[in-house]
Amino acid sequence: MRKIIMGLALAASCLVGAGAALAEDAARRITVTGEGVARAAPDMAVLTLGVRHQAATAAEALTATNAGAAAVLARLSEAGIAARDMQTSGLSLSPIWDRSNDHNVPPKVVGFEASNTVTIRARDLSALGGILDAVVADGANEFRGLQFTLQEPGPLEASARKLAVADAIARAALYAEAAGLRLGPVMAIREPSTQTTPMPMMRAEMAMGDAGGVPIAQGELELRAEVVMEFKITN
Incomplete structure (x- = not known):
């Protein structure tokens, strides 16, 4: 019985130690949100x-x-x-x-x-x-x-996502440097479920239809992407 109790105590101690290590590892991470905006003329x-x-x-x-x-x-x-x-x-x-x-x-x-x-x-x-x-x-x-x-919005969506990732990395590096820490590897990356659809954004240089008839302002499309990234940080 005594051996069983000692074994259970040792296992519990290991679990506590592992839990503490996981908690410490989780605490030494930074989570940031990056945003990317890509623009293109509609077609x-x-x-x-x-x-x-x-x-x-x-x-x-x-x-x-x-x-x-x-x-x-x-x-x-x-x-x-x-x-x-x-x-x-x-x-x-x-x-x-x-x-x-x-x-x-x-x-x-x-x-x-x-x-x-x-x-x-x-x-x-x-x-x-x-x-x-x-x-x-x-x-x-x-x-x-x-x-x-856009007839093919895929390339614009990809550009916005790449810009969002670059923004997240830059933000994480800035925060880590300001805190006197070193930015480690990416531990997690996810895209929020709510996505912004392309919306028309009218600009001063908008093109007017010049083929006669009703004047049309085509403007420019803007697509926004968002990404959440988690990095490990070290001293």
Whole structure:
């Protein structure tokens, strides 16, 4: 029994010693967050436009909207927008109600409204202004947003991540030097789960569409990356 007790005591002592060593090792580390920002001019625009008409009957509203949408799609094809870059994103037909202020009078249908929206990807930004001008002439009377982006965002994302790592290393080295310590090897590295998506950042030198039609400011895209790195430090 005495041997068993002594063995348990020795094991406990070893565990305590190992725990203390781990705690000391963890205490001699520095954790920093690095940020990287990469910028590039956009090479593609995603926009949603549509045709909306009102008429006395549902058939008339739908016919007018269909005709306008067909003309717009044809114009987009002529302008070089590929079929894979055009997608119908909304169709609707709804009654127009006349609601009297008199609560004793029930609302009545006085007409119908139909709409057809399409989302397109424009890969030639130099022609974007002219395309918008042309589709308006062909019947597009509704715009629901324009976003500039990149056809291949991978290289820009990689640049931002590299800059984030370089920033983290520089920060860790600065802190270690200021504390009179030496920066050791990287012990851990991780990327936060929340990532910032590319957002347009307008700058003074923004390019304006000069192909005629609607003026377009392309600006510049900015992508931010963040990385958390843990380093060992020594005296």
